[in-house]
Amino acid sequence: MDFVDIPLNKATRLLNHGPLVLVSTTDGQTANACAVAWCAPAGRDPARFVMILGQGHKTYQDLKATGDCVLNLPTADALEQVMVCGKKSGHDGDKLGPAGIELLPSQKVQSPRLACCSAWIETRLWAEPKWDEAGPSLLVVEAVAASCRPGLMSEEHFVDLARFPTLHHLGSNRFVLPGEEIQA
Numbered sequence: 001m002d003f004v005d006i007p008l009n010k011a012t013r014l015l016n017h018g019p020l021v022l023v024s025t026t027d028g029q030t031a032n033a034c035a036v037a038w039c040a041p042a043g044r045d046p047a048r049f050v051m052i053l054g055q056g057h058k059t060y061q062d063l064k065a066t067g068d069c070v071l072n073l074p075t076a077d078a079l080e081q082v083m084v085c086g087k088k089s090g091h092d093g094d095k096l097g098p099a100g101i102e103l104l105p106s107q108k109v110q111s112p113r114l115a116c117c118s119a120w121i122e123t124r125l126w127a128e129p130k131w132d133e134a135g136p137s138l139l140v141v142e143a144v145a146a147s148c149r150p151g152l153m154s155e156e157h158f159v160d161l162a163r164f165p166t167l168h169h170l171g172s173n174r175f176v177l178p179g180e181e182i183q184a
């Protein structure tokens, strides 16, 4: 599949507008992915991202074991795959293969990219700030490679949301698509 590289200092532009991502990992044998609505940029250069992940998720455990993951950016046509990743657990076996979710090798990390998505940020775990309360974990990951489908990013490195409508989670099974772009 064709893709183009994105300069690392422009990788935050892929998530600046708050879309849902699929976080893909591997345990060394089987690839996995989960839906993550709570993911956001946290630094431009180096490009860092924060996300909230349940510690019981297979994705969390894979990420902690290998130290890397890919933030995959789905668009509206991948809604079905998003719900597979968000409703099934890799603890119960491979959820990607049976759902026809194809894998692409990554450029810099062992976690694969998901072919059903339109942009990919390959990351390594940078920090996991701790606090004295049980619950989901805050993870900070740093981009080591970024790529997208041709045309997704303009020459000025803005996402073309008319051609590549990302998914924005309202809660439960409800999403909105990006609206009209305005300039200040």
Ligand SMILES: Cc1cc2nc3c(=O)[nH]c(=O)nc-3n(C[C@H](O)[C@H](O)[C@H](O)COP(=O)(O)O)c2cc1C
Pocket (backbone or CB within 6 Å): 020, 032, 033, 034, 035, 036, 037, 038, 039, 052, 053, 054, 056, 057, 058, 059, 060, 082, 083, 085, 086, 087, 088, 089, 090, 091, 136, 169, 172
């Ligand atoms: C639309 C959607 C958004 C989600 N967002 C998050 C999130 O931000 N953080 C999180 O920990 N889990 C989130 N989840 C839940 C996980 O994706 C889900 O529990 C998944 O089955 C975990 O899979 P795993 O055990 O294979 O890692 C979301 C689920 C859906 C459907």
